[in-house]
Amino acid sequence: MTRQQVLDQYFIETRHKLIDIAAFLDRADRAEGEADFRLDAFRTAIKELSGKKPGRAEKVLLAFSDPTTKPIAKAHGKGACGAWSAKG
Amino acid sequence: MRYIEPHGHMVSRTTDDYQDMVTAGCAAVCEPAFWAGFDRSSVDGFHDYFCQLTDYEPKRAAKFGLPHYSWLCINPKESEDVKLAQEVIGIIPQFIDRPNVLGIGEIGLNKNSRNEMKVLELHVDLAARTNSLILVHTPHLEDKLKGTRLILDVLRSDKRIQPERCIIDHVEEHTIGLVLDAGFWAGMTLYPESKCSPSRAVDMLDCFGHERIWMNSACDWGVSIPLAVPRTALEMRRRAWNADLVDKVIFRNPAQFMSQCPKFKLPQT
Ligand SMILES: [Zn+2]
Numbered sequence: 001m002t003r004q005q006v007l008d009q010y011f012i013e014t015r016h017k018l019i020d021i022a023a024f025l026d027r028a029d030r031a032e033g034e035a036d037f038r039l040d041a042f043r044t045a046i047k048e049l050s051g052k053k054p055g056r057a058e059k060v061l062l063a064f065s066d067p068t069t070k071p072i073a074k075a076h077g078k079g080a081c082g083a084w085s086a087k088g
Numbered sequence: 089m090r091y092i093e094p095h096g097h098m099v100s101r102t103t104d105d106y107q108d109m110v111t112a113g114c115a116a117v118c119e120p121a122f123w124a125g126f127d128r129s130s131v132d133g134f135h136d137y138f139c140q141l142t143d144y145e146p147k148r149a150a151k152f153g154l155p156h157y158s159w160l161c162i163n164p165k166e167s168e169d170v171k172l173a174q175e176v177i178g179i180i181p182q183f184i185d186r187p188n189v190l191g192i193g194e195i196g197l198n199k200n201s202r203n204e205m206k207v208l209e210l211h212v213d214l215a216a217r218t219n220s221l222i223l224v225h226t227p228h229l230e231d232k233l234k235g236t237r238l239i240l241d242v243l244r245s246d247k248r249i250q251p252e253r254c255i256i257d258h259v260e261e262h263t264i265g266l267v268l269d270a271g272f273w274a275g276m277t278l279y280p281e282s283k284c285s286p287s288r289a290v291d292m293l294d295c296f297g298h299e300r301i302w303m304n305s306a307c308d309w310g311v312s313i314p315l316a317v318p319r320t321a322l323e324m325r326r327r328a329w330n331a332d333l334v335d336k337v338i339f340r341n342p343a344q345f346m347s348q349c350p351k352f353k354l355p356q357t
Contacts (some may be wrong), residue, residue, distance in 0.1 A: 001327055001330070009327075010287070022221070032351060033252065050204060051310050055261075057260075057261040057288065057291070058262045059263040061232075061260055061261055061262040062233065062262050063264065064229065064230050065230055065233040065234070066200075066230050066231055066233065066234045067233075067234075068234060068238065069234065069238075070202055071200055071201055071202045071238065072199065072202070072205070073200035073201070073202060073204050074168070074201055074203070075168045075198065075200075075201040075204065076199075077199075078123075078165045078199065078226040079228075080199075080227065080229035080230055080231050081229070081230070081269070082229045082230060083229075083230055084149070085229040
């Protein structure tokens with residue numbers, strides 16, 4: 001695909017997704033009470049979008065990932081929340 | 089268009105889904121053992137589930153002319169209870185020779201705990217002893233990177249395991265390179281809210297090539313799309329992929345992997 005074709009195919013839908021992200025951050029600002037580590041992780045990950053080099057999707061995923069390497073002692077629950085906190 | 093759905097939890101889908109899949113060109117469906125959404129309370133619950141996967145569900149699929157294959161294990165989400173897991177692994181040999189069983193799966197990790205690791209090693213040992221193919225689930229979201237690394241360590245440390253006979257599923261941009269570089273197959277799961285979108289899946293194919301990769305919908309009882317694979321084929325066509333390359337990724341690649349089990353018969357299309 002040429003760059004022009006990429007823009008023709010994906011610009012409108014990606015613009016839509018970007019505005020959704022902006023609206024999510026506005027919504028979180030308007031809401032009351034404390035946020036948690038997820039919002040901080042989101043703001044950190046978003047910085048990767050303005051990077052000049054390719055691999056942005058990978059860098060966003062890495063920003064949300066548990067960087068540790070040892071198995072945890074016990075699984076408490078089954079779910080994942082989408083961001084990692086050093087505090088567990 | 090023809091395709092194989094290499095990872096679909098059909099016991100949780102309706103007959104309408106079977107009809108839609110076959111209408112869209114599905115030529116075979118493969119169903120790994122999965123968590124039921126609640127913990128089964130005993131080994132007997134798994135016995136019944138394995139009967140469903142190896143007897144009842146193939147008959148249901150056959151009503152729509154669709155060959156159905158299955159994979160057996162206790163899912164990582166239930167692996168914290170090692171004693172139950174050992175009992176379940178103990179009954180798998182009763183089912184492993186059934187005609188539609190392709191191998192052990194979907195094993196792997198969920199929260200990357202020590203007990204999950206122990207149960208993963210037991211499954212890998214069973215697969216090695218029975219010369220079975222392996223289908224691996226990698227953890228969700230923030231746990232995926234660490235879990236993928238731990239899984240690769242376990243598989244590589246067992247010298248009986250051949251990477252080309254293992255598929256590591258649910259890869260994303262931060263794990264696909266690790267998996268392919270180590271010689272394993274990689275599965276991309278197309279989910280509407282997590283894992284991978286059709287456009288990202290095709291991006292990864294553009295960046296990592298078309299060998300040792302398949303795509304699946306992993307359709308289950310959660311938010312998922314049984315037609316995700318043919319819809320991703322449309323995404324390939326949007327990018328002017330030729331029909332032969334689309335066929336390779338959505339039909340010939342999964343057929344190539346699964347054909348390593350002699351019980352898998354190439355679907356007539
Ligand atoms: Zn699955």
